[in-house]
Amino acid sequence: MxxxxxxxxxxxxxxxxxxxxxxxxxxxxxxxxxxxxxxxxxxxxxxxxxxxxxxxxxxxxxxxxxxxxxxxxxxxxxxxxxxxxxxxxxxxxxxxAHPIETLPHARETLEQLAGSYRIILITKGDLFDQERKLAQSGLGELFDAVEIVSDKNAATYERIFNRYGDGPNRSMMVGNSLKSDVVPAIQAGSWGVYVPHALTWALEHCDEPSDEPRYKRLAHLGELIDLVTQI
Known part of the structure; x- marks a missing residue:
């Protein structure tokens, strides 16, 4: 592997x-x-x-x-x-115009991973709004690349991980949406790590790919450091 x-x-x-x-x-x-x-x-x-x-x-x-x-x-x-x-x-x-509220463990997790791995922000939505939120979050300097996309599917992850990394096989996608972040990343050949949020939009719901060997579920972002050291 x-x-x-x-x-x-x-x-x-x-x-x-x-x-x-x-x-x-x-x-x-x-x-x-x-x-x-x-x-x-x-x-x-x-x-x-x-x-x-x-x-x-x-x-x-x-x-x-x-x-x-x-x-x-x-x-x-x-x-x-x-x-x-x-x-x-x-x-x-x-x-x-709402102020950005970063979630627990977000900054410290990114800071610990930055430098050892290529860190990419992959988000979908309105370009101006996503750029605003990234700037206000104070996390932008921790990313090696930022991709704001119209949708997330297997082709999206294949393109991004080939462009900025060593291909999907040596990549991981971390997110709160099974439908957008996890399942299509696994389909592309990468790891898919699910970090549930208390609230998830109904249109982002789908079944967990529990049988997939490259699927992982974490209770919070703080657990990601231990996971990546095991891969």
Whole structure:
């Protein structure tokens, strides 16, 4: 087995908080539309809109905001007020300006690995927003490369690990999403390390690849140092 040389890290909900702010904004959104349905129903309609719109808007806050507006128009049968649309837009802007909160063990883990391995940030979403979060996190100097991609699949990881590392076979991807970070990385031939977050977007759920020999699950990022020394 080839030795590990390159480690990719997801950003949102792996290195810093993200989904928490989506959930809080969604609660604010459903409260604006209480006259038109209960929170669960409106949230379900919003999730349907997000799923439909991924192919048009991609991942991130801007697409989420547009999906909220579309859902508001839908559930009110076109009668949503300009004031409500304004509040939805304001909520989206607040998300884009929210301070970054790094997660426990993120900095110390990156600092211990930097220099011994090639460290790559591999994140998807809006370019400007992801660049903003990376800059505010103070973690940027610890990465040898940063890739902000439109989606994550096996071809994505194969391309990135060949470009910055020694190929997928000597690489590892670490993240909180089984669907985006772990499964496609394993499909590409690398290690896939799952670090669960308390909140995960419904569209990122999938089954754990428990039978895969290159799959690992950690309780938190602090356990990653011991894992890489065993590979």
């Amino acid at each position: 080839s030795s590990l040389s390159t480690i990719g890290f997801d950003a949102d909900d792996t290195l810093w908080q993200n989904e928490t702010f989506y959930r809080l904004t969604e609660e604010r959104f459903t409260s604006l539309l209480t006259e038109h349905g209960d929170a669960h129903t409106i949230s379900s309609r919003l999730l349907e809109a997000e799923r439909r719109n991924l192919q048009f808007y991609g991942f991130g806050i801007k697409g989420f905001t547009l999906s909220m507006i579309e859902t508001a128009i839908d559930v009110t049968e076109g009668r949503v007020s300009a004031a409500t649309i304004g509040e939805i837009l304001a909520a989206g802007r607040e998300m884009l």
